[in-house]
Amino acid sequence: MTTAPTGRTRAAKRSGSNKTSTRGATARTGTSTSVVDLVDEGSAIETDDVIDLSPARPTRTTPSVPEPDPRLLALGLPAELTPATATADLRAALEQRLSQLPPLPAVPRTRGVVIAIVGVGADSDAPAQRLGDELRVGRDRVLLQTPEAMSALAQPGDADAFRRSCRRRSGPTIVSCSIGSGRAQLQWARRILGRIEPTITWAVVDASVKVEDVAHRVETLGGVDAIALTGVADTVSPAAILALGIPVGRIGAHAATPALWTDVLMERLER
Numbered sequence: 001m002t003t004a005p006t007g008r009t010r011a012a013k014r015s016g017s018n019k020t021s022t023r024g025a026t027a028r029t030g031t032s033t034s035v036v037d038l039v040d041e042g043s044a045i046e047t048d049d050v051i052d053l054s055p056a057r058p059t060r061t062t063p064s065v066p067e068p069d070p071r072l073l074a075l076g077l078p079a080e081l082t083p084a085t086a087t088a089d090l091r092a093a094l095e096q097r098l099s100q101l102p103p104l105p106a107v108p109r110t111r112g113v114v115i116a117i118v119g120v121g122a123d124s125d126a127p128a129q130r131l132g133d134e135l136r137v138g139r140d141r142v143l144l145q146t147p148e149a150m151s152a153l154a155q156p157g158d159a160d161a162f163r164r165s166c167r168r169r170s171g172p173t174i175v176s177c178s179i180g181s182g183r184a185q186l187q188w189a190r191r192i193l194g195r196i197e198p199t200i201t202w203a204v205v206d207a208s209v210k211v212e213d214v215a216h217r218v219e220t221l222g223g224v225d226a227i228a229l230t231g232v233a234d235t236v237s238p239a240a241i242l243a244l245g246i247p248v249g250r251i252g253a254h255a256a257t258p259a260l261w262t263d264v265l266m267e268r269l270e271r
Contacts, residue, residue, distance in 0.1 A: 071269055076211075076240030091266055098258035102247045105200050105225045107135060112167035116198035117228070118189055119178035120217050124204045127228040127250060128176035131202075134255075135172055142174045147185070150177050150192055159195030166196075178204075181213075186220040193222060202249065204228045208235040211243055218246070229256065238264060 066084030072094070073082055081100065083093035107113060117128045125144045132142040152158045166173045175196065179185040193201060203224040205214055208231050218224050228250040232238045239261070241248060248256045251264065 072239075072265060074237070075265055075268055076237030076242070077265065078239075078243050081239075081242065090269075091262060094265065095258050095262040098261045101242065101258065101261075102245060104247045104249045107172060108199060111170055112163075113172040113200075114163070114166050114196060114198045115172050115174045115200045115202065116193055116196065117174065117176045117202040117204060118193075118221065118224070119176070119204040120186070120214075120221070121181035121209070122178065122204040122206050122230055124176045124178045124202075124228075126253075127202070127204050127230075128174050130250070130253060132174050135174075137172055137174055141169065141171060143176065145175060145177045147177060147179055147188070150175075153192050153195050154188070156195065159192075163196055172199075181217060183220060186217055190220065190222045200225045202226045202228055204230060205241065206231040206234075207238050207241060211240045214241065215244055218244070232264060238268070 066086065068079045068082035069085045069087070069090070073079065081097045083090060083097055087093045107115070115131070117124045117131065119125075119127075128142055128144065129139075131137075132139070153162060175198070177189070177192075179189050201221075201224045203218060203221065203226075205227050207229050224246060226247045226249040227241060227244075229238075229241055229248055230252060232251055250256055251260055254260055
């Protein structure tokens with residue numbers, strides 16, 4: 001007795017026959033099966049039959065970053081201030097970059113201004129006198145002190161009396177003192193600065209001293225507002241001091257303008 005096929009059996013047979021006929025037709029015509037054909041025929045989509053219909057993704061390219069001029073890097077110039085090697089007008093590009101250097105602190109036009117110039121292992125008298133000339137400060141207001149003469153200012157009463165006398169003056173008072181680079185003298189100078197409370201503090205720095213040592217000395221002093229750079233001709237990296245981010249106000253006897261920095265560095269490249 002033959003059992004009548006159920007609905008599920010009949011559907012399976014129809015599905016199997018359809019899949020066979022579809023594949024046969026594909027083989028005969030030599031064409032590939034499309035996703036639409038498989039869905040219309042009610043057939044399951046096999047892994048190797050799936051077609052990627054997603055749009056092609058654009059290829060991302062990383063733009064090339066111009067390399068800073070290695071000759072300027074060798075002179076100590078920080079990378080962010082260094083023009084690219086292929087710059088057409090290197091001098092103009094260099095001066096434009098150097099115009100981004102931090103500016104000097106402005107001298108207030110008020111009474112009682114005190115400017116301290118500390119020569120850390122360097123002579124501070126000449127920079128103090130030149131600064132006095134630029135600010136039109138009388139020579140009697142430029143105090144060229146020695147550590148021995150300033151020792152009295154370590155006493156609170158003497159330091160307070162000095163500060164009161166400065167407050168009565170209409171123009172700035174410039175106090176210059178050269179000290180050694182040892183820790184004891186730096187700490188002594190820090191105490192003096194704390195007593196006289198200068199409005200602006202300069203440090204006279206030899207360009208041949210390593211930047212790490214300059215940073216340590218400045219920190220021991222309690223920080224400075226500006227640097228007067230000396231001995232530029234005696235170092236192979238005159239621009240290394242710029243890495244500290246402290247405004248450089250003087251290079252030798254001249255104001256440290258972007259144009260002067262450019263001349264100093266370009267002269268080295270042209271040797």
